[in-house]
Amino acid sequence: MIIDSMLPALVYILIFPGFLFLAAYGLFLQWVDRKLGAVMQNRVGPPWYQPAADFIKLLAKEVIVPDACDTVMFKVLPYFALAAVVTAVLPLPVWTDAVYSFQGDLVVVIYLLTIPTVTFFLAGWSAVSPYAVIGSMRVLTQLFAYEVPMMLSLIGPAILAGTWNINEIAGFFAAHKALMAAQIPALFVALIALQGKLERVPFDIPHAKNEIVGGQFTEYSGRLLGFFYLAVDMEMVVGAALVNAVFLGGTLGASGAAGLAVFLAKTLAIVFLLTLVKVLMGRVRIDQMIRFCWQVLAPLSMAQILFDIFLKFRLQ
Amino acid sequence: MKIKDKLILWSRLKSPWLLHFNTGACNGCDIEIVDALTPRYDLERFGAILKSTPRHADVLVVSGPVTRQQVKRLKRIYDQMPEPKFVMAVGTCACSGGVFDGCYGVVSGVDAVIPVSIYIPGCPVRPEAVLDGAVKLLGALEASSKGK
Numbered sequence: 001m002i003i004d005s006m007l008p009a010l011v012y013i014l015i016f017p018g019f020l021f022l023a024a025y026g027l028f029l030q031w032v033d034r035k036l037g038a039v040m041q042n043r044v045g046p047p048w049y050q051p052a053a054d055f056i057k058l059l060a061k062e063v064i065v066p067d068a069c070d071t072v073m074f075k076v077l078p079y080f081a082l083a084a085v086v087t088a089v090l091p092l093p094v095w096t097d098a099v100y101s102f103q104g105d106l107v108v109v110i111y112l113l114t115i116p117t118v119t120f121f122l123a124g125w126s127a128v129s130p131y132a133v134i135g136s137m138r139v140l141t142q143l144f145a146y147e148v149p150m151m152l153s154l155i156g157p158a159i160l161a162g163t164w165n166i167n168e169i170a171g172f173f174a175a176h177k178a179l180m181a182a183q184i185p186a187l188f189v190a191l192i193a194l195q196g197k198l199e200r201v202p203f204d205i206p207h208a209k210n211e212i213v214g215g216q217f218t219e220y221s222g223r224l225l226g227f228f229y230l231a232v233d234m235e236m237v238v239g240a241a242l243v244n245a246v247f248l249g250g251t252l253g254a255s256g257a258a259g260l261a262v263f264l265a266k267t268l269a270i271v272f273l274l275t276l277v278k279v280l281m282g283r284v285r286i287d288q289m290i291r292f293c294w295q296v297l298a299p300l301s302m303a304q305i306l307f308d309i310f311l312k313f314r315l316q
Numbered sequence: 317m318k319i320k321d322k323l324i325l326w327s328r329l330k331s332p333w334l335l336h337f338n339t340g341a342c343n344g345c346d347i348e349i350v351d352a353l354t355p356r357y358d359l360e361r362f363g364a365i366l367k368s369t370p371r372h373a374d375v376l377v378v379s380g381p382v383t384r385q386q387v388k389r390l391k392r393i394y395d396q397m398p399e400p401k402f403v404m405a406v407g408t409c410a411c412s413g414g415v416f417d418g419c420y421g422v423v424s425g426v427d428a429v430i431p432v433s434i435y436i437p438g439c440p441v442r443p444e445a446v447l448d449g450a451v452k453l454l455g456a457l458e459a460s461s462k463g464k
Contacts, residue, residue, distance in 0.1 A: 034360070038360065038361075043355040043358040043360065043361070044360075044361040045358075045360060045361060046360050046363055053330035053363060054327075056326075056327035057324075057327040057328050057330075057374070060328070061374075061400070062398035064371060064398050131369075209368035213369045214369035217369075219369075221372065225371070
């Protein structure tokens with residue numbers, strides 16, 4: 001009996017839509033991102049197997065743990081980041097409705113997606129190198145800039161749908177497609193904040209290599225670095241899936257292979273937008289980023305919430 | 317076991333991450349190395365990325381004759397890189413000390429301090445020569461592991 005109930009759970013967590021699927025799709029999206037960026041910059045770009053080759057090479061490299069750092073913390077942090085990201089995909093609709101869904105899972109996913117950022121901070125902090133410490137301070141400073149606008153932008157659709165359940169929000173927008181167009185400002189805020197969460201180009205301040213070498217990952221090498229990079233790639237999939245579920249109606253009511261196809265097409269479109277932002281922009285300073293997030297993104301998402309409340313009364 | 321080794325070798329050949337270090341060059345070779353990373357030559361199509369910390373790098377790209385000031389630092393950076401690691405000496409000065417060989421402030425080429433895997437001569441080197449050197453380094457790595 002226990003085996004009967006545990007087997008599907010293990011398959012969900014380890015194979016699909018959990019670890020294996022996320023790893024494969026995350027590496028693929030990393031390639032899509034790099035290749036698209038290369039094409040936009042008039043380059044050839046890396047071949048399709050590039051992220052896999054990078055990952056395998058890092059697995060087979062020597063791991064150096066600096067003498068001064070906290071050894072246990074230094075070694076377990078990449079796995080914490082990985083575990084948090086894999087857990088965060090379970091309440092999201094991937095090929096059909098989410099495998100594990102409950103009232104309030106929107107908040108749980110937001111917090112699970114914050115855990116990798118906290119591990120990045122601890123990774124830099126426990127490595128004691130000055131570059132890593134500066135990088136990890138920037139990770140935290142940046143967290144306070146993008147996290148609030150991101151959360152506010154996700155609240156708007158939740159209020160309109162009248163539920164904190166991601167599945168039900170996706171179902172609501174799949175049923176009322178016209179209302180999706182009213183969420184475009186919040187979608188914009190969420191995409192920009194996601195760019196900050198993934199530490200991609202306008203907001204790659206924590207690991208700005210011409211200023212602070214490798215940022216929070218300066219002292220990481222080999223397998224541990226590989227798992228951190230894998231966690232970042234997976235976070236891109238989960239972030240795109242979250243935006244897809246909350247703003248774009250999830251799988252649009254399709255299930256099975258058709259649902260998966262809708263999911264893949266829409267996450268690829270989101271990654272295309274993120275790549276476009278990456279190629280178009282240069283890195284901003286940390287104070288400019290915080291000013292932008294609090295003076296533009298936060299008021300915009302609050303206006304969206306107000307608008308959604310009025311719209312909800314109007315619809316009733 | 318055999319397949320695993322093959323996979324690891326393949327991944328090493330496909331993903332050389334570079335660390336650039338100037339031990340006292342006139343900047344001519346440095347500009348040419350940066351040139352090789354621009355869209356015109358695009359080293360990323362071979363999987364090469366310029367990394368800025370020795371912990372992430374596989375290949376140390378050294379330009380310039382080694383001055384007495386830089387000996388300690390070059391050794392230290394080399395020691396900070398995780399195994400397996402390779403060194404590319406870029407430019408005539410890095411290969412042998414060039415016109416600075418025998419000068420009171422200069423030790424000699426890079427190989428006087430750390431083991432060098434490949435020498436790329438030129439003053440300054442052309443970006444094509446850097447690409448050619450990288451490809452030959454990977455070829456030599458493949459050949460040497462087949463002999464084992």
